[in-house]
Amino acid sequence: MKKILLVDDSPTVVTTAYDELDERGYMVEVAYNGQLALKRLTEFGDDLPDLIVMDIEMPKMRGDEAAKVIRETPAWSHLPIIALTGVAPENLGPAAQLFNNYLIKPFGFDQMLELVERMIGAPD
Known part of the structure; x- marks a missing residue:
């Protein structure tokens, strides 16, 4: 089964995206x-997600800051990230290079599903 790490501070986005995926x-x-995204990646160990879908504007640590850490960490640098x-x-600016693709808000969840499938394929 393909695994996605969904990172967003909006309960509405999380609930809807979680349910759709x-x-x-x-x-x-x-x-x-x-911060919690980086913690989760550490907890995953070798069982990393196939894709990260991450908001940029979040409290505690922004998505672009987390993406920079991910890109600088050899074990994670290959992970595709949708902003x-x-x-x-x-x-x-320079943060654009940290992401493999983007969904511009507001977006339809059908757009998200299409992009996810294009990037990592259909679920197993």
């Missing part, structure tokens, strides 16, 4: 900020 057969793990953002990628 889970319903289609993806295993979804949740973190509510960048959830209200800012166009060209306006993110």
